[in-house]
Each structure stands twice: as C-alpha cells, then as structure tokens.
Amino acid sequence: MRKALRALLTLLVLIGTVSVGSASAGAATAAGTDIEDRILAIPGMRLIEEKPVDGYRFFVLGYRQPVDHRRPWKGGFEQRLTVLHRGEDRPTVFYTSGYGLRTTPSRSEPTRMTDGNQVSMEYRFFTPSRPEPADWSKLDIWQAASDQHRVFRALHRIYDEEWISTGGSKGGMTATYYRRFYPHDMDGTVAYVAPNDVNNKEDSAYDEFFATVSTAECRERLNTVQREVFVRRDEIVARYEAWARQEGYTFDVVGSADKAFENVGLDLVWAWWQYGSESDCGQVPGADATTGELYDFVDRVAGFSFYTDQGLEYYTPYYYQAGTQLGAPSFDTPHLDGLLRHPGIYDPRSYVPRDIPMSFDRKAMRDIDKWVRKDAERMLFVYGENDPWGAEPFRLGRGSEDSYVLTAPGANHGANIAALEEDDRALATGALMRWAGLDADASAKRKAAPLAPYDAKLDQADKADRRMLRP
Numbered sequence: 001m002r003k004a005l006r007a008l009l010t011l012l013v014l015i016g017t018v019s020v021g022s023a024s025a026g027a028a029t030a031a032g033t034d035i036e037d038r039i040l041a042i043p044g045m046r047l048i049e050e051k052p053v054d055g056y057r058f059f060v061l062g063y064r065q066p067v068d069h070r071r072p073w074k075g076g077f078e079q080r081l082t083v084l085h086r087g088e089d090r091p092t093v094f095y096t097s098g099y100g101l102r103t104t105p106s107r108s109e110p111t112r113m114t115d116g117n118q119v120s121m122e123y124r125f126f127t128p129s130r131p132e133p134a135d136w137s138k139l140d141i142w143q144a145a146s147d148q149h150r151v152f153r154a155l156h157r158i159y160d161e162e163w164i165s166t167g168g169s170k171g172g173m174t175a176t177y178y179r180r181f182y183p184h185d186m187d188g189t190v191a192y193v194a195p196n197d198v199n200n201k202e203d204s205a206y207d208e209f210f211a212t213v214s215t216a217e218c219r220e221r222l223n224t225v226q227r228e229v230f231v232r233r234d235e236i237v238a239r240y241e242a243w244a245r246q247e248g249y250t251f252d253v254v255g256s257a258d259k260a261f262e263n264v265g266l267d268l269v270w271a272w273w274q275y276g277s278e279s280d281c282g283q284v285p286g287a288d289a290t291t292g293e294l295y296d297f298v299d300r301v302a303g304f305s306f307y308t309d310q311g312l313e314y315y316t317p318y319y320y321q322a323g324t325q326l327g328a329p330s331f332d333t334p335h336l337d338g339l340l341r342h343p344g345i346y347d348p349r350s351y352v353p354r355d356i357p358m359s360f361d362r363k364a365m366r367d368i369d370k371w372v373r374k375d376a377e378r379m380l381f382v383y384g385e386n387d388p389w390g391a392e393p394f395r396l397g398r399g400s401e402d403s404y405v406l407t408a409p410g411a412n413h414g415a416n417i418a419a420l421e422e423d424d425r426a427l428a429t430g431a432l433m434r435w436a437g438l439d440a441d442a443s444a445k446r447k448a449a450p451l452a453p454y455d456a457k458l459d460q461a462d463k464a465d466r467r468m469l470r471p
Helices: 002-016 024-030 035-040 109-114 141-155 170-181 204-212 216-231 233-247 257-275 278-283 291-301 309-313 316-326 363-375 422-435 440-445
Strands: 045-053 056-066 076-085 092-096 117-121 163-168 188-192 379-384 404-408
Touching (some): 056 141, 076 141, 092 109, 109 163, 109 422, 141 170, 163 170, 170 379, 216 233, 309 316, 316 363, 379 422
Parallel strands (some): 163 188, 188 379, 379 404
Antiparallel strands (some): 056 076
8 A cells, every 4th residue: 555655755856857867767667677777767877887786786886866856947967876676576775874885895783684686875075976066055865865765765766665864974864864854765764873962052961871871980080081081282282283293284274283182172071982882981081191192082983084174074074054054062071171162162063164155043853853753654763872963962852653763882983773671672674674675573483584585795894884973
C-alpha cells in the first residue's frame, strides 16, 4: 500500500514539475539491463569512476542539480554521489554525512543490517559540489533536502524496494530535515547523534551536561588541565605561531594565532567527551605536566590546525549553516574566569570569511522540532549518553508515530544501534527491518544480528570522517 501511494505521489510530482531529470525514471527503465547502463540513462547523471568491491558494484557519479530548486532555470552545478549496488531486489539506504563525500566503498550500519544498497550524497557547497560562482544564500536546509529528493526520484524506479534515510551527526540532522520537507520519499529514517538546537539563545542544556557527565573526579581533571592550558597561554601560543610559520598556516579568518588558540582551548573539554571515554580519564595530564605535554594533549584532542585558514576552509559551508539556520552551542566556563581575552570569538561568524554575508533564521529549527513532535513517522533517533551533542536531542510528541529516541549507555558521538542495551537494540532492529520491508521476527530470532556479515574493508569507520568538534 505504501509503495502504491508513494508511486502515485511521485507521479503527480513528475507531471507537475519541470526540472533536469524529470524523465529519468522512464529513461532508466527503458535502458539496458546492466545496472551501470540503467543509472547512466538518467538525464544529468555522469560516471566519474567505478571501483571494484567484492559482492557489489560501486559507482562514483556526478548528477546535475539546480542551484535554486525554486528557479531551476537559473543555472546548475554537479553534485557528487556514490551508489553501492547490492541488488535491485534489496532495500536501499540513503546515507548523508552532511559534509563531503567518501569515494571509497563503505557501508553504514543500516546498510549492513538490511544487506541493502547504499546511495551516498555529498552535501551542496562542499567542494567540488559547489556552484561557481557560489551564491551562499542558496545553502539552506530546504535546498539541500530538495537535492536529496531529486536524487531519490532519479533512482527509485531502479531501486523500487523500500528506502531508509540515515546519517550521523550533521548527517542525522540532514536525514531529519529531508523527512520534514519530503515526508513521503522514505519508508523510515535512522538519525544518529543528531543535535536539535531549537533555541539558539538558550544553551543551558550544555552547562547541565558538563556539570553531570561521568564522575566529579573526571570532570575536575579535565577542567584543571583546560585551565592550565590557558594559564600557560603565552608559551603555548609562541609554539603555535612557530609551528604555523614552519608549516605555512595562516590566521586571516579568525584574526590571529592568539584568537585561534582561544577557540582550540575552549574546544578541549567538549572534544574530549565527543570521542573520549570515561575509562580514559586517567590519561588526562595534570597541572604539573610540562608545557610540551600540554601542547601535545591539546593538539591530539582538539587539533591546533583546525582554526587556521587552511583547516577552516573545508568547513565553511557547515559554519555558514550553523550561523544562519542550525545554531551552535555555547557553554559557561567559570573555571576560566580572567583567562579569556576575546569575548564572542566562539561563534560561527568568526569562522566564515567576512565577504560571505550571514543572518540567522530563528524559525528554521523551531519548524523542524515542531514537525518531529507533531508529524514524524517511522523515525529512530540514537544518542550516546556521554556525547555533548546529545544535550539538546530531538524529542517525540503526541503526533509522532512509530518513532523512537534511544540512548546508548556510556557511548560518545560514535553511538549506534549496536551500542544500545539489549532490549533497545532489539526494538531498534525490529523497527528498521519492518520499515525496510524485511522479516523483523526472523531478525529478532537472530538476536538482532545484521543480515550482512562484517567486512573490514566496508564497515570500518574512516578516521577522516570524524568531524572533531563539529556535529
């Protein structure tokens, strides 16, 4: 029934919309039987590369998108995507990171659990998927969701079994926004560790998190080392500047090495919890550490390269969105009183070149939050107990149907279904299998094990995908 309804809705959209690729479904169906031929029959689709992978076909593709989906005749750009093809009789997982695109074969957790296909899409304005010239006003959550909608429309007549959208962190946010604007495309959504900053001016949830996470001893140890880093600021900044000169790094966007240092130092405790563990608290240096040991610790956890011009460049689209729609966290640091020199520096506007105009839309996240509470269907949100990004999570309301918010105990920003407690893991797996059109009962009998066996090449997290300090 849902497939029939979705097909009808898609047909109505296709009849009423004039855009690049509107005939893609028919063209793909009419083409030859080889999956590459069918995909490349889609108007606007270009093969960049096919890479070998056991048990799959893997294509890196370019797809022509409008810069402005409201005015598609005003120019376009090529957006990169990949297709990990398992079989046309399998469900398809639509994965988004919310950032750039990994062009080596990999599987998200839902893809492995369902033994499905995976379509992965690069977020607009992350290079090379950026219009030229770049009109930054066209970087918003609706335009990005419309990119995803067009990719789905182009491919769903080839992959006509159930579709599941997913992503972690900003990718989880992206999957949620997509469902809000195009609620009938997907049969279900798994959003991992997705922040929900409804009111950007009210961030007390982060203060509560840092006041209660883990043990008092661990919190005190982290606060102590962070304070000591700022006490030795001049020594550390001197090392920082010398390193930057040697490596060719500059600080034009944030303004100076001292301002960059302040951002890195403020990141320290957050970054440690984002990917650290309570079991590692004993490895945090004490106030008696040498300056060299403190410098190395900060670099390892927060990264001195990040707030250089070269480090920020990749993330400009993220910080633009954080400063225009998504919001960004702030938190109190009473243990650093008297040590901070640059009030207001810890803000997205500080990380975006000044020639790119920004203004904040207070309604955007409120609209998303309201939709999740009142209208969301078949959505699973997974959080980590010790992840600071989960301090402001998505919450369900009376209108949410067949949807769940689950938290993995002791987990950080890498929380997933496998990290959930047994009952929650069974609940999440059953929901995913049901939404994917698979036998949930059979999965339960297999103790919620993925349908596809583990593959070290496909299922190992890429360290480059870790967005330290960014969601």
